[in-house]
Amino acid sequence: MKKEKNKNGEARLMKGNEALAEAAIRADIDAYFGYPITPQSEILEYLEREIPKRHGMVIQAESEIASINMIYGAAGAGARVMTSSSSPGISLMQEGLSYIASAQLPCLVVNVVRGGPGLGTIQPSQGDYFQATKGGGHGDYHLIVLAPASVQEMADFVFDGFRLAEKYRNPAMILTDGALGQMMEKVILPEEGSLEKVKKPWATTGKSATRDRNIITSLFIQPEKMEEVNHELQAKYKKIQDEVRFEEIQIKDAEIILVAFGLSSRICQKTVDLAREKGLRVGLLRPITLYPFPYQRLKELAGQVDFMMSVEMNAGQMVQDVKLAVEGKVPVYFKGRMGGMIPTPEDVLQEIESVFNKENVLQD
Amino acid sequence: MSIERPSSHDFPPEAEGMDLVYCRPETLTDLPFHYCPGCAHSVVHRVLMEVVDEMNIQDKTVGVAPVGCSVFAYNYMNVDMQEAAHGRATAVATGIKRVLPDRYVFTYQGDGDLAAIGTAETIHTVNRGENILMVFINNGIYGMTGGQMAPTSLLGQVTTTSPYGRQVEFAGHPIKIADLLIQLPGAYYVTRQAVHNPNAVRKLKKALTKSFQYQKEGRGTCFVEVVSNCPSGWKMTPVETIKYLEEQMFPLYPLGDLKKPEN
Numbered sequence: 279m280k281k282e283k284n285k286n287g288e289a290r291l292m293k294g295n296e297a298l299a300e301a302a303i304r305a306d307i308d309a310y311f312g313y314p315i316t317p318q319s320e321i322l323e324y325l326e327r328e329i330p331k332r333h334g335m336v337i338q339a340e341s342e343i344a345s346i347n348m349i350y351g352a353a354g355a356g357a358r359v360m361t362s363s364s365s366p367g368i369s370l371m372q373e374g375l376s377y378i379a380s381a382q383l384p385c386l387v388v389n390v391v392r393g394g395p396g397l398g399t400i401q402p403s404q405g406d407y408f409q410a411t412k413g414g415g416h417g418d419y420h421l422i423v424l425a426p427a428s429v430q431e432m433a434d435f436v437f438d439g440f441r442l443a444e445k446y447r448n449p450a451m452i453l454t455d456g457a458l459g460q461m462m463e464k465v466i467l468p469e470e471g472s473l474e475k476v477k478k479p480w481a482t483t484g485k486s487a488t489r490d491r492n493i494i495t496s497l498f499i500q501p502e503k504m505e506e507v508n509h510e511l512q513a514k515y516k517k518i519q520d521e522v523r524f525e526e527i528q529i530k531d532a533e534i535i536l537v538a539f540g541l542s543s544r545i546c547q548k549t550v551d552l553a554r555e556k557g558l559r560v561g562l563l564r565p566i567t568l569y570p571f572p573y574q575r576l577k578e579l580a581g582q583v584d585f586m587m588s589v590e591m592n593a594g595q596m597v598q599d600v601k602l603a604v605e606g607k608v609p610v611y612f613k614g615r616m617g618g619m620i621p622t623p624e625d626v627l628q629e630i631e632s633v634f635n636k637e638n639v640l641q642d
Numbered sequence: 643m644s645i646e647r648p649s650s651h652d653f654p655p656e657a658e659g660m661d662l663v664y665c666r667p668e669t670l671t672d673l674p675f676h677y678c679p680g681c682a683h684s685v686v687h688r689v690l691m692e693v694v695d696e697m698n699i700q701d702k703t704v705g706v707a708p709v710g711c712s713v714f715a716y717n718y719m720n721v722d723m724q725e726a727a728h729g730r731a732t733a734v735a736t737g738i739k740r741v742l743p744d745r746y747v748f749t750y751q752g753d754g755d756l757a758a759i760g761t762a763e764t765i766h767t768v769n770r771g772e773n774i775l776m777v778f779i780n781n782g783i784y785g786m787t788g789g790q791m792a793p794t795s796l797l798g799q800v801t802t803t804s805p806y807g808r809q810v811e812f813a814g815h816p817i818k819i820a821d822l823l824i825q826l827p828g829a830y831y832v833t834r835q836a837v838h839n840p841n842a843v844r845k846l847k848k849a850l851t852k853s854f855q856y857q858k859e860g861r862g863t864c865f866v867e868v869v870s871n872c873p874s875g876w877k878m879t880p881v882e883t884i885k886y887l888e889e890q891m892f893p894l895y896p897l898g899d900l901k902k903p904e905n
């Protein structure tokens with residue numbers, strides 16, 4: 279009874295992975311294809327348990343390679359489809375994602391990132407930032423990438439991801455991590471059935487007498503045609519820049535700006551508080567979309583600060599985009615932990631203080 | 643037997659008053675095949691589309707093209723189609739069929755695609771008993787990339803990547819994928835056919851018709867292997883390829899049903 283009451287609008291305590299899976303059902307996915315891998319197996323488990331009782335189709339595939347190609351087929355047939363995996367499995371999907379991007383098929387892919395490279399560790403990481411934001415597979419393409427920082431956003435971004443994917447006929451990715459997938463928080467789930475269906479006249483649903491056959495392909499053997507398709511994709515990515523989203527925390531008077539996404543941004547929020555207690559005017563810019571990236575906003579902010587610091591759970595990936603954004607106007611530093619280790623708010627504060635002291639010495 | 647004159651076909655004035663007894667199937671586009679002279683792909687394409695025509699299922703059929711010589715199958719087959727990554731055609735077909743269960747879904751794949759790079763997808767698709775038709779063109783060579791050794795190449799077969807003949811020590815034995823698939827309960831109908839003579843073509847057509855019928859009834863996976871040729875890759879004339887098929891290929895890949903419904 280209690281569960282039923284929670285269907286719409288009421289707060290629930292849920293694991294990130296399960297909130298995401300429940301949101302997928304509420305987003306009326308037609309099908310989910312996936313393969314178990316830690317730390318995201320709860321998504322497949324939840325959907326295998328719930329979908330037969332409710333609506334949609336769920337298949338446990340023989341591999342991530344099969345999963346992503348099932349996604350290709352079902353998306354090409356006009357269905358709203360999703361898969362999820364974690365880093366090594368997402369690597370296996372890269373070929374398929376390149377085909378999906380080229381064939382311009384909307385779908386949602388969730389990467390609950392774990393530490394790497396290689397088989398790595400099952401602990402949380404942000405080491406797949408490059409792979410997610412720069413294409414990942416072969417050829418010139420981009421995914422639309424959303425980075426949740428809470429269990430609430432794990433659920434909400436399923437809807438946002440599909441909205442963007444279907445609007446632009448482009449694969450979207452939720453780039454999250456093992457900690458956000460596993461941790462439990464309060465979440466208000468999106469309302470079931472509130473995500474509008476879009477018309478897909480290009481889908482392979484069977485050629486009727488009134489239209490030409492539909493072909494889903496990424497093969498354009500004539501270089502002139504292949505270049506034309508590339509121009510079309512690039513024009514689309516240009517339009518997608520309008521969808522950039524970010525959150526600003528205590529930015530107004532900030533002299534130091536931290537840039538962090540996902541779990542790191544949660545840590546940095548605490549750092550901002552600790553720093554301000556010490557009289558350091560620190561603010562935080564959290565990119566919500568990693569592609570498109572808030573280059574423009576960071577460029578604007580470069581005028582007001584002494585330095586920026588990118589805080590990531592990797593060896594320094596997003597920091598390159600921050601540097602590109604500020605065009606050398608201010609120094610950009612990096613603080614990170616790797617291999618599944620998470621920096622503490624105090625670690626970040628210490629780094630800020632050490633840079634602050636160094637910068638002041640330089641200025642003197 | 644006469645066929646009603648299809649409106650889209652040119653019908654020369656001098657033929658007025660005559661009966662049209664043979665023409666291009668409506669569901670085959672009016673585009674010259676890019677295949678090499680003597681290659682059996684064109685015949686199999688045609689027969690498959692004849693079946694779609696005769697069963698009147700053009701509007702309910704979705705095909706999946708492979709990577710290989712028939713990568714452009716969708717240029718010839720006038721049905722909705724998807725082009726899959728190398729080896730992944732049956733995963734793509736699974737995705738289509740699972741969201742459009744009342745459509746007729748088929749894959750069309752070569753031996754490299756289905757029996758080498760796509761082996762896992764092949765086996766698991768059949769193991770799930772996906773209700774699709776898999777058309778498997780086995781000519782024992784990689785045609786499109788220029789005649790390299792295939793998983794189905796014969797022992798001793800000379801190709802560009804087995805210049806001294808296929809040797810077991812390095813390349814193993816030719817894989818008889820249909821024989822493997824019949825072990826799986828998901829496989830409903832598994833047959834090996836050819837198109838080297840008119841009788842074989844008629845038998846292939848029957849096998850394809852039955853497969854679509856079984857798909858309509860939701861029976862499980864139908865697998866139709868076509869032991870085929872490759873004049874360019876084999877470096878033979880088309881006529882020589884037929885002799886090679888009969889003398890070398892058929893003994894290893896004997897024609898006929900490997901698994902058929904009990905009744």
